[in-house]
Amino acid sequence: MHELGVVMEVVKNVEQIAKDNKLTKIHTLVLQIGELSSMIPRYIEACYPAAVDGTILENTKLEIEVLPGNAICKQCNNVFNIIKCDGKCSNCQEQSWELLCGKEFMIKEIIAC
Amino acid sequence: MEDYKVIKVKKSVYENNNLEAEKVRERLKSEKTFLLNLMSSPGSGKTTTVVRTIKSLKDKMKMGVIEADIDSYVDAEKVAKAGAKAIQLQTGGMCHIDAIISRDGLDSIGSQELDFVIIENIGNLVCPASYDLGACKNAMILSVPEGDDKPLKYPKMFSTVDALIINKIDTMEYFDFDLEAVRKRVKEMNPNIEVFEISAKTGQGFDQWTQWLERNITQWNR
Numbered sequence: 001m002h003e004l005g006v007v008m009e010v011v012k013n014v015e016q017i018a019k020d021n022k023l024t025k026i027h028t029l030v031l032q033i034g035e036l037s038s039m040i041p042r043y044i045e046a047c048y049p050a051a052v053d054g055t056i057l058e059n060t061k062l063e064i065e066v067l068p069g070n071a072i073c074k075q076c077n078n079v080f081n082i083i084k085c086d087g088k089c090s091n092c093q094e095q096s097w098e099l100l101c102g103k104e105f106m107i108k109e110i111i112a113c
Numbered sequence: 114m115e116d117y118k119v120i121k122v123k124k125s126v127y128e129n130n131n132l133e134a135e136k137v138r139e140r141l142k143s144e145k146t147f148l149l150n151l152m153s154s155p156g157s158g159k160t161t162t163v164v165r166t167i168k169s170l171k172d173k174m175k176m177g178v179i180e181a182d183i184d185s186y187v188d189a190e191k192v193a194k195a196g197a198k199a200i201q202l203q204t205g206g207m208c209h210i211d212a213i214i215s216r217d218g219l220d221s222i223g224s225q226e227l228d229f230v231i232i233e234n235i236g237n238l239v240c241p242a243s244y245d246l247g248a249c250k251n252a253m254i255l256s257v258p259e260g261d262d263k264p265l266k267y268p269k270m271f272s273t274v275d276a277l278i279i280n281k282i283d284t285m286e287y288f289d290f291d292l293e294a295v296r297k298r299v300k301e302m303n304p305n306i307e308v309f310e311i312s313a314k315t316g317q318g319f320d321q322w323t324q325w326l327e328r329n330i331t332q333w334n335r
Contacts, residue, residue, distance in 0.1 A: 002207075002208045002209055002239075002240040005207055005208075005209075006126060009126055009129070009130075010126055012129075013122075013124060013126065013129070017120065017122055017124075021120055023120070025115065027117050036269075037243075038239060038240065038242070038243050038269065095301065104125065105125060105126045105127060106122075106123060106124060106125050106126065107122045107123075107124050107125075107126060108121075108122060108123060109119050109120055109121050109122050109123075110119075110120050110122060111117050111118070111119050111120075112117060112118070112120060113115050113116050113117045113118060
């Protein structure tokens with residue numbers, strides 16, 4: 001469970017963004033998490049209240065968007081989800097591919113005033 | 114009703130770490146110090162491997178080891194006895210270290226005085242794979258008793274590292290460990306990976322490993 005430390009890193013980032021944009025009140029934090037990143041959304045949600053306690057994000061809403069782990073096949077250029085397809089191209093079954101997305105862990109946006 | 118607005122951020126949470134890691138690498142380049150990030154699960158023989166690596170290379174270069182552990186000074190004492198400068202970092206519960214901890218570790222050990230520094234990362238095959246420490250090369254140890262299915266279970270670690278050391282090769286006859294299957298699995302997910310078979314206990318296969326290190330250290334200092 002390394003999510004707690006990581007959410008604290010998110011808090012640091014948001015504090016800086018709030019300072020830069022002169023924000024005083026945050027309503028919602030939107031994170032984007034790739035299916036292949038080492039972050040588990042439900043663990044992030046579980047530790048969020050404790051991690052943000054006493055910070056600018058206390059009592060704010062957390063929204064998580066999950067980004068798919070998609071790859072492009074080097075053989076036939078087909079784009080497929082490597083988790084659903086078990087690492088094999090859904091078109092030609094080739095196992096040689098390049099990852100397009102899925103490892104992200106991003107702060108997408110915040111809703112604030 | 115307060116006037117809320119949407120502020121688009123689109124910033125990776127790892128961005129600060131990655132920027133710091135790049136700074137660490139630039140610093141190492143200017144100091145002519147090579148940094149190896151060594152990862153593995155607990156009990157794979159990391160400290161024994163480090164100790165034997167020190168003994169093989171200490172006459173050729175000045176070495177240092179940064180031990181990262183949740184607690185204790187056990188490993189730093191063993192390493193210092195082998196002949197390298199050693200410091201112990203205690204993370205106090207954190208399951209991984211990041212580039213800032215790595216930078217502070219290099220400060221404490223005095224990296225400018227050393228040719229080669231090893232960070233012995235926390236025994237864990239999950240979280241350390243996500244953090245760039247600013248190392249010049251990343252390596253991991255998988256030991257025979259752990260089983261040949263680890264690349265399937267922890268793919269991110271195996272696809273991140275430059276070198277895989279298969280340790281405790283002297284115990285092969287007691288375990289069902291398929292070396293060829295491991296080689297095939299890791300090469301599929303990471304075609305550029307270098308695989309070494311060693312026994313840190315007997316010294317078997319150590320020459321290939323230390324030659325790889327020396328080659329990389331020379332290239333880095335060029």
